[in-house]
Amino acid sequence: MSNAETPAGVHITLDGVEIEAKPGEPIIEAAERAGTFIPRFCYHPRMRAVGVCRMCLVEVSGPRGFSLQPSCYLQVAEGMQVITNSEKVKKAQDGVLEFLLVNHPLDCPVCDKGGECPLQDQTLAYGPGESRFVEEKRHWEKPIEISKLVLLDRERCIQCDRCVRFANEVASDPFIDFAGRGDHTEVSTFPDGEFASYFSGNTVQICPVGALTARPYRFKARPWDLEEAESTCTACSLGCRMAVQFSRSEVTRFVGIDSEVVNHSWLCDLGRFSYEALDSDKRLTEPKVRYRSEMAEVSWRDAMARVGSHIRSFTAGHGAGSIAFLGGAGFTNEGLYSFVKLAKTAIGTDLFDADLDGGVPASVVFASPRATLTEALAAKVLVVASADVREELPVLFLRLNDAVKKGLRIIEISEVETSISPLAVERLPLSAARVALALQSGGPDAEHLGALVAASAGEEGEGAVFLLGKSNFADPSTVYASLAAATAKKWPAAKFLFANSRANIFGAMDLGAVPGWLPGRVATAPSDDAGQIIARAADEPMLLFLLGVDPLAELPDTALVRSALDNSTVVVIDSFDSAAAAYADVVLPVAAYGESAGTTTNFEGRVTRLGQAVVPKGQSKPDFLIAAEIARELGMPSGPTAPEAILAEMSRELPLYRGLAYADLASNRYPDGLVVPLERKAVSISARPRKLDPIATPGLIAPYHQGPAKPFASEAEAGKAEPGADSPKSPRVQLPEFAIDPAAVSVAADGRLRLLLTRRLYRPTAQLAAAPILSQLTAKAEIRVAPSTLEAIGASDGSEVKLIGDHGTEVLVVAKSDKSLPDGVVQGRLGDGANLLQLVRTGTWATYVKVGSN
Template sequence: MARAHPVPCRRRSRDHGGSGPVDGGRPVDLPGRLPARLVVRSRTRGRSVPLQDDHDLLRRPVGIRAGALRAHAVPLRVRGARLAAHPHSRQGGGPVTTVDAGSEAIPAPESDPNAVSVTINGRTVEAHKGEWIIAAADRAGEYIPRFCYHPRMNSVGMCRQCLVEVEGPRGPMMVVSCMTPVAEGQVVRTDTPQVKRAQEGMIELLLANHPLDCPVCDKGGECPLQDQAFSHGPGESRFVEEKRHYEKPIPISEIVYLDRERCILCDRCTRFADDVAGDALIQFTQRGNNTQVMTFPDEPFASYFSGNTVQICPVGALTAKPFRFKARPWDLEQRESTCTTCSVGCRTVVQSSRDEIVRVQGVDSDPVNWGWLCDRGRFDFQSVNSGDRVLVPLVRRDGALATATWADALDEVATHLRGAGASTAILGGARGTNEDAFMWGRLADALGCTMRDAQLDDGLPAEVLAMPQATIDEACSAATVVLVAPDLKEELPVLHLRLRDAAMKKRIRIIEISAVETALTALAWRSVRCEPGTQPEAVAELLTDAAVMTQLASGSTVVVAGRANLAESASHTMSAVESLLAAAPAASVLPVLRRANVRGALSLGLAPRDGRDAATILHDAAEGRIECLVLLGSDPLSDVPDADLARRALAGARFVVSIDAFLSPSAAHADVVLPAAVAGEKDGTTTNLEGRVTGTAQKVTAPGTARTDWMIAAELAEMLGHDFGVATLVDVRRAMESGAPGWGEATSRLANDVDGVVVRRAPAAAHPVRRTAPGARNSHEFRLVLARKLYDSAIATRTSPALASLAPGAGIAVHPLDLERIGAVAGEPVRVVAGERAVVLPVSVSARVPRGTALSPFNQPGADIRELVRGTGALDVSIEVP
């Protein structure tokens, strides 16, 4: 008979004679695996080999060779208490670990009263009424093989690999455990001869048309089909006919490749795209033996979440271009960390080979990201490996930046800081760690500097953190969520997934107040279109609706608040949020913060003092009142909405220091550039938008002579005569314990609380926001909405080859009727005018933009529409055909 050999570099199963790796094969005793009672079965002679379970790469990616950095291998998490809250999807609801920094801790939920008793393989197990058998078995440590089942998606019973035996009135019967709920007194067996034969038969069918090209497959070494072919397969195949053949691989997007020959039709990728992401761009086509996964003609798999389908694919049918043929899983070293692309703080595993980051995988953090990542967070690690990094300090000599030693560069900076004193201003710090922000805050205090802001006048003011705060889980379990925020799919994609799931499965009611339609509009209970700059008026009108007031009073309410339009004042949003909190006094706020560690930086010393925020700092610098301007990982020329103000500020400051990993447009205008280490190159902690402190891990060595931000601050402080007694990261954290109540304790508890620790402060007394009135509409025809897109001209995107081509580019979109009225043609250039200023942009048509409104993406390749923005309440423009 023909024999099936699905795993490369190993002998046939009849030759296995031990429990260790065979012929260089992948080790079987990796950390985080299931118990060794799970064995490789074979009809041939030889001892059994313990099974290594992949756990869908959901909780922990695995694949490190035995003994290779075992201390860094991330152990499997078991969250029985949390899984109890939602038996089918195992969604959040577990207790939130908090640190009391002036407020009460969050109470843990009560236990599930609907427990049932089930017997699995002779052992009594407490399960939850309605829970699938496979989920109950997982929690009990009884492994059932599977391919299509995924705990974060609806079950479909496609692969039939999870067959088990259940006793019924007519005797034992075979059932699919991912589609059969538990019941009181139920008896389940997973290891009877009948079950084994059924599982072997399913493996044989799946391998009948599988190409068995494991030696050249990127999934080799971490493939569930490989593992289960050895543990639950027949050991030989009766199939001798020609297998199916397709063109392979085919690119279905800029990032993902599809190999249809390897596909086992498990429906994971299509379910994720349709049910989780809402991007039904990949589907089954044809029927019967010709069924295959495919995208639609001329419509690529252009989803912001396509990398998740690669991670959850149980075979090598979907592979990611950045990782193809880079390394074998057993050669990878890994550490758990936190994504720093945005402020959601998704948990990740950073994997490297030969001191180079080669892959980032999502980790199932129950209160945060559930294992999902957006493609930007998953693939922008390539910027860390970029050849454009600043490797040594640069000092401006004779009008040009020239290389210098650290001693000379720091001496230059210290000299100007000493002379500037209180006339020093610090912009940025939100891209660093908590430890970085804390040390720079202490240095600012030592200098008497009150001009500091971790934001760049592109978010809500720091006062939003003084409002009652909510967590992501609280927002997703609230009765009502009010969105006064940008399109979350563009700015905080994983928060968008969480709220989308809550709206579809938990039926939370979303009230949306926005100038344009967003990705959540279709799921909103109420969706209000308001003219840019009129959010307070829209809220006031909304609160006159009796049904809305009844809904706000029916249960918990969370206001998701963020700055949706960079062409208008943030005061409009703040005023609208205050009105909502006044109408629903028990409501809380989940702030949409723009950068990874905005909350940590603002809380640890880089918040504005005396109202001197980023806008004030830039105005003072433009008028020559700033002696020394420190750009702490910030790029005002790219990120400040008012481009003219940013240019004048950099030109007006007497001395500019940039601490950055790249020579950004702003760094190119600095007098001194100090190379900084980035995420993946330094240990530390970060604080996400809900106040959750989590760890970031160093996985590779920083290039050149790059240093961490906190280290630079400590050295400058010592040169200025302020010895903080800090030489190591441990010293910084010890100082935080006394200097930053809450954060120091949270950091010390991370070793036991791998999902992070929420730091909360008591809400401060409300201070009315001074609103910048938008003014009456002038003779211009359109009011502008300037919004961010997931992909833009940010350096991390431009220097990541997988993402560099995904930015949509500069342009302006209007309603179809408005396009017809102005006589323009979609795709053709138009002249956008505001006062005496004008830019030429291609025009497009979009029904999601109301009439009288124009929508333009922020910081895109091409003409810069920020040239029209000034710090006013709102921006009106005219659109003319050249």
């Protein structure tokens, strides 16, 4: 893969000095590694070189002598001579800059880019110093909205083609293109269309001038007032590296950092603009307790006293088993560790479930040899059986899109068409349950899949990677456990990644915040999961801690959830107000993203640092501090209360984290984090920081290591660490047996349809609701059915229909016709408005609904 050291370099002469270059790399990269920075605008290390801005012209030897050539486009060749510092080169670069400024407005004082603008900076460094242009500049209408999030000022555009290339090639969302010709060329959407991409913010990030700006950031700050903290995005479990930038104690922007092994500098819009919610009035900022029917703001001391008395009285009255913790997948590892210790040691309850999605369970995750993302993208074949990757782990879609262009072979298993379908060599239109059953008992589907995998990776699946995740949110988690177990059995040499997408769900598993596990992947007695806890709470008195979750919005069987919350004593520990908070007896405000430090774990098991940029809003406190204070309230030792110290305790106490030090995760050591458990040899190697390419991501402040792989082995080595295999001290986990019930694939004979629930990136969560611009992007809930199904009930495409669940629940929802869907299935897409989760009843193998005209 790209991390491998170059076997044989080519030699070129750069300004009279011979240097070694990698075969196939452009001159600009070879020169940069040798310490010669060639100015550029259109070149971006993560995109196809187009050589249009001409800023990087250098003299290159050829059969007819030296000529000016774009160094970003021309590849090195043995014996090539390159001159970057001649008068001719200088004049050409001066000339290009002068040409660029011909039509570029000099409105730098009011331009968001002013101060971090490659055009400004390179004009200072390389430009002629004055403009000889005295004519009238080209005029365009000032910024136009090309999406809810992005504005375009065409006067400032220098036609570098970065945004258009990104949209077309990286995101596969060609909803912007160049229009017009010559010096009237403009970036444009379709006149009646918009730049509706989940990744639109990246075009703002890579714009080398102030042409593209993000509505949430516009006029918020001046670049020279910005400070930044390196961090990891927690919008999903991919763990994109990013810089949290802030000004005067306010988070103002997120900028993607180019991590070779994770996100290649890209972010999705949900992650990038989620900071919008941080300053919203929907934040919980004060501790509150209920007095009679009213919530009142109180001091932390009073709130803690109330929590403590609840814990004591429930323990005394009903036993520790009446206390349960739901959620926490949005917390830091340090917070999770502290809460699990509180629950399972101090209080003594086993009831803790961070995975409200009921995805692939920890027992399967721990028992399966995990691949790194790098391994998955270089796999002989990647089998994707999960919900739509673009909706669940958006930037993973970008990485897969890129990898497929470079030769990755994908096989998709999905009942519905997804963003992966066009990338896959084949889509098997099967449900997870069908595949699991087929793999357990054989048959044509299993044979077909077997042949497809064997074509690249043999019978054992050597070199194959499976990306498994929940594809139907109406299914119980057992379906996915069975699928994963059956897959691992059939392909014993394959590796796995799991698409559970909640931010730190893998950290939560590793730290025992899931049923049946203790911190460090240590098994304990099985216990109830979130659904079972809710079912119990509806019947028995319970004390429920809600850790950053709203079960009303996130769990199925909404009626049951409501009665559980009604019936229980509820402590809400969250950053945002939610429907569930209305049921709270105590509300504890937890510091939001960017307000506390710590670490988080991504879907590979990669632990990275979360940066603290600003102080917690109002009275809110970091998650680990809240756990420590509850422990102290109960008279227990609170343990360490700083993230460094908590991680140190984890690494001391838990073999899983052995060798991991907080300081190692800093940007000059392991900027991309480390996959736990560590391979021992990896620990002594440190990454070499690389000077930032200031043009690739203009807004970044610190000289991070970033960009394409350098020939240094740290990450490659660390990334290969295999949980439970090479590390003798890490716990070994046996893959449990799961049996799938044929009920999971049965077809209802009475005209009922099987419900297939999928989610979209912008789904109604408490945090999204608190973000004024992003929340406008939440789509309405809808269902999709085969055209014949609509016809059968006499409904038209786009009309409202009635869904009737097994227990009589009725939901009105808009129905759309979808030719790609089979008969017998109704695809429900979760969203605003109708709550489709209420149709699902916990404990059933499959959910069936009746569709009727309204």
